[in-house]
Amino acid sequence: MRLVFAGTPDTALPSLRALLDSPRHDVVAVVTRPDAQSGRGRKIHPSPVAELAEEAGIEVLRPPKAGDPEFLERLRRIDPDCCPVVAYGALLPQSALDIPRHGWVNLHFSLLPAWRGAAPVQHAVLHGDQITGAATFRIVRELDAGPVYGVVTEEVRPADTSGDLLARLAESGAGLLAATLDGIEDGKLEAVPQPADGVSVAPKIGVDDARVDWSAPAMRVDRLIRACTPAPGAWTEFRGQRVKLGPVRPAPDAPALDPGRIAASKNSVLVGTATHPVELGEVQPQGKRLMGAGEWARGVRPADEDRLG
Template sequence: MLKVLFAGTPDVAVPSLKLLAADTEHFEVVAVLTRPDAPQGRGRKLTPSPVKQAALELGLPVIESDPSEECFVAELAATGAEAAAVVAYGKILKQRVLDALPLGWYNLHFSLLPQWRGAAPVQRAIWAGDTITGATVFRITRGMDEGPVLAQSTVEIGAHETAGELLGRLAEDGSHLLAASLEAMAEGRISPIDQPQGAYEVADKIRTEDAHIRFDVPVFAADRQIRACTPHPGAWCTLHAEGADGESQTLHVLEAAPANMADPNLPGALEAGKLALSKKHVWIGTKSQPLELIRVKAQGKKAMRAADWARGARLTGEAYCD
């Protein structure tokens, strides 16, 4: 039985933790390493990470120490862990920490390495228009996501799939890949393979300013940007319109899709950023065909269908977004 330290923080790490904890024939999860409680919500109340919540429910000991601290290696040794399973932990590990476990640290990364190394592989794959992605289990080394690979699995990216939806799928599928890889590694049935050398695109973190929707691009590009930024950090634009809700406000686009060009209600030429409305639809112009807004969240309002929002906003005059 392999004694495992599990390291992770967000929701996408929870399926792997639960699967390893449940497989008591092959694994003993001796401790869970996660980020300290962080302030959340309007009240900024300290809230445990999803991984910590899951660990406490499973009755597993939790470590919230910073791996950069000198005392961490001793704390790690006290757990008796032989190897570590890492899923979206969120901290860089120094070499002395990587060397502290006899069988090493292994990461579940949501891309087909060496493509899309970095913090936001799923989001960047969607934004780039990739049709296939996957999950990779590799041994962590000092280089960012550059360690030798134990195993990979591939999935197709759905035509209308958001980053959140794809991450959810990969988290579930990847948990089985991680468990199988660790089991094979412990039993000596798998040999890590070095990643090929070369220049590969890096999946930089997507920030709020990156999620500002561009409409001066073809519709497929705007659609990819919105799906890549959903649900986090959330695609948005600035609405300019005369009406009861004021002249300008932030409009979050939660769901959109290229317009159905066969719809008889669809207006003709629509300038980039300009809105067009019908009883059941809201369209916005791009550099090519219009984009249909399906679900939105206006500033200070609840999320709702775009057509319902448009009626309630009582838009008049020339409404447009930039």
């Protein structure tokens, strides 16, 4: 099929590569978000999808909005059979959805109808799901509510961060997306409406949501930090300064500590929660580099009255 691929971040690259390598499909253009600031110097850079497309000699479309008239006219002239989508990052108006004859097929990183929305992987980790996956579905106007073509499942491992889990889903999902497009081209694959039961939503997790509440149970603290790793990054405050936190290790056999209280020893740095302590891994004090919790504790020398909060 003649394809226009829509995507923006690194997460979309396995799918784009799979379709570029497919002998059955021809990716004639990509749609991606406009170039944006990134990195320490905050310089303007193209998206990862744009960079890969340019390397492959494929036309790159960067509409400010998906309803932009010039973009819609160019898409009509390209005349794609289908538009696969992976983490594009913008809503598609009906005027765009109507152009490809087989519609827009999205790879979503959850087992729909669970975790519709912007952050399905983070919410799967945050809520302690043991199994998640990815689904391909035809995009309709209602958010992530279109009929489903296929799914793959993935175990959520006990120490998974959202970054770990998303990386695996991006790879397995790429195969699912390619197989879905093969089935659509063959006329042998029909999308199945999502059930009305089991719908849950996964809104974006912002910086404020990523602040650790040490009065929560240790399990909740652990899940929040892993869900927010690598983005937006879990954090707490120490002596009025923000400290970013890497994944922690629950320490159910350690002596109890008041929520937020720090117990630093030669071998570990423990912090109290509502249940049992957790052991800090890596931390990044405000304006400083990432370091092990032991190195941080030796530098700040927490007193009995100090608390993380």
